[in-house]
Amino acid sequence: MLDLNRLKALHAVSVYGSVGAAADALMVTASAVSQQLAKLERETGATLLERNGRGVRLTDAAGLLADHAERILALVETAEADFEALRGEVVGRLSIAAFPTAARGLMPAALTYLHERHPDLRLEMFEREPERQVREVARGELDLAVIQDWMNRPLAIPEGLSRATLFDDVADAILPAGHPMAGRPEIELAELAGERWISSSPGTICHDWLVHTLRAAELEPDITCRADEYPTQLALVAAGQGCAIIPRLGRDFVPEGVRVVPIRPRPIRKIYAIWRSDAARRPAIRAAVDALRAVSADHR
Incomplete structure (x- = not known):
């Protein structure tokens, strides 16, 4: 009889392309996979x-077996979800990931909410960039993820995943207090021509979105400071090093020397929870989505 853990190891090598990468995904040693x-x-x-x-590389025999393993593992997940649904108990292990801003702004409250109501549920949380979250949920490495999806630069969600909208997060222009437009009730991005910009690191979704958004407003980005944490970006704006565009979820504290000015039209990112559709019947998944919706109420 074929052992499920061995099929899982073969499937991981098939998906990730090497024994080492499969071991990282399964959180075991390469020796254990071998x-x-x-x-x-x-x-x-x-x-x-x-x-x-x-x-x-996988032989033809391994490729055939890996294809069967993928279907077998999906059936096992569905069976586990159905069994948990039959019992109606929020138990077991649940792995959740969130992009950095949501990891700080949503997850502490959501995890507390779940711990208080479902003490037998073992929770594991990871901070991940959205593209990586989508891949890991689709592959079964994560049970659920909180992702961001900018309306003018949507994130592709593959088939087989379900999602629930949590709230819309609006982004505003962040200007030094002495900026000529700092006292305006709102501005258009085109009015900020010639400004220096503060952004996240190149290759991140927030950096790519900023470049895309500025170019859509016919502004060529002059990015002079790069910092991944929004509090750091706010400090740089306060120091007069440039302007930024920061979503409201990312603004825990606005320092002195900074002014927040709404942009017309509003840049909006949708905040979603995603999970595999095959696992949708798990009470733990439903409980986690309910918790995220509850703690998102203040942001709607």
Whole structure:
């Protein structure tokens, strides 16, 4: 009989392309993955991995078995979800990820909400960028994730995932207090032509969104400061180093020397919870979504 853990190891190598990457995803050692695959080879009587340069590749037999493993693991997840739904108990392990701003602004309250109401639920939280969250939920490495999705630069959500909207997060212009437009009730981005900008690191979703948004307003971004944490960006604005655009969820504290000015039209990012549709019947998933909706009420 085929062992489920060994099939899981083979499936991970198939998805991630190497034993080391599969081990990272499964949170075990590379040696443990290799041992599982060696046992699976003895069980099946087939060679599963072949040398390919410095790495390995799956044989035809391994590819066939990995395809079956993907379906088997999906069925196991559905069976577990159905069994939990039958019992109606919020128990077991639930892994949740959130992008950095939501990890700070939403997750502490959401985790407390869940702990108080469901003490037998084991919670694990991770901070992740949205693209990575989507991949890890789709692959079954995470049970649920909180992602951001800018309306003018949407994030692709693959088939097989369900989602629930939590709230819309509006972004505003952040200007030094001495800026000529700091006292305005609202501005258009085009009015900020020629300004220096403060942004997140290149390659992050927030940096790419800012560049896209400024260029859509026919402004060529002159980014002079790069900082991933919004409090750092606010401090740089207060020091007169440039302007920024920061969502309201990211503004825990606005320091002296900074003015927040709404932008017309409003830049909006939708905050979603996503999970695998096959696991939707799990009471733990429903409880987590309810908790996120409850703690999001103040942001709506």
